[in-house]
Amino acid sequence: MNILILGYGKMGKIITQIAEQRGHHIVAKINIENVSDLDSLDTDKIDVAIEFSQPESAVGNITWCMEHQVPVVVGTTGWMDQKGEVESSCKRNNGSLFYASNFSIGVNLFFKVNAFLATLMSGQEGYQASIEEIHHTEKKDAPSGTAITLAESLLENNQHYREWKLKAADSIPNEVLPIISKRIDPAPGTHTVTYASDIDTISIRHKAHSRKGFALGAVLVAEWLPGKKGVLSMNDFLKF
Template sequence: MNILILGYGKMGKIITRIAEERGHQIVAKINIENVADLEKLDTSQIDVAIEFSQPDAAVGNMEWCLKKGVPVVVGTTGWLDQKEQVSALCRLNNGTLFHASNFSIGVNIFFKVNAYLARMMQDQKGYRASIEEIHHTEKKDAPSGTAISLAEGLIESNANYKKWELQEGKPVAENTLAVSSKRIDPAPGTHIVRYRSEIDDITIQHEAHSREGFALGAVKVAEWLPGKKGILSMNDFLDF
């Protein structure tokens, strides 16, 4: 496959290495320094783009791909307040947009465990749920996209919580799920869902040991994506 890399930071470099090890060709590596080179590319020679940039660049990159007919795999988070306009553009252009807050297979299994536990805990009134995430200091958005996905999954599965809120040293309302963020180097990513009561705690946790799992997942999705249309997610890829 011919792959366009959008965002050439730490994740972009790992994705490039893994893609090349799997026999793919990298058409170009675009970042803030050479973004003008996008208009010089021959899109007929691009099978798929993989977008791991920054929140302030991601929407523009996605819009370029969708207007040019390039299927795009997006791992950048922190732009979801503009998700509806990007989704509308995808539908308008009959495009292909695959977004995931986390491409790790383990994390996506963790999402399912989180939702299952949330359903089980709905009638256990003595417990109070919370989510904590820990990432490296270079991560721009807080809470992480993975933490938001966990929060949304818990709220969808447990009627005791109506919304989530970033906890910044103050208590949240009873029907609000508290989410806390910590930035500590060199942590690639830890997510903890906790149900606390006066009697005991129930905790589930996912801890990434490196960025390799995220990058490999993104490349595998890119290999799977050509020929598919619409707005897709890890549920489609993993057939959960």
């Protein structure tokens, strides 16, 4: 396949390496410094784009892909306040948009475990839930997209909580789910969901050892996406 890389930071470089190892051709590597190069690309020769840039660049990159009929796999987080606008652009242009807060297969299995545990804990009044996420210091958004996905699923499956907040666990009402964000190098990503009571504590955790799992997942999705239409997610890819 011919792949366009949108965002050539640490993730973009690992994605490029894995894609080339799998026999794919990289058409271009676009960063904020050379974003004007998009105007000169022959979009007929691009099978799919993989977008791992920065929150402030993501929406523009996705919109360009929608307007040029380029299927796009998006891993950038921190732009969800514009999700409605982006999805409308996809539908208007009959585009192909695949977004995931995390492309790791293990994390997506973790999402399912989190939803199941939230359902089990829904009637247990004595437990207070919290989420902690740890990432490297270069990560700009907090909480992480993965933590938000965990929180939204917990809220959906546990009637005790009405919203989540980015705060310390002991400074908010019991019906608010706290997310604690830490930035510690060189952590690629650790997410922990905890239910604590006076009697005991229940925790589930996913710890990434490197970015390779995220990058490989993105490339696998890019191989799967061409020919499909609409707004898609890991649930579609993994057929959960």
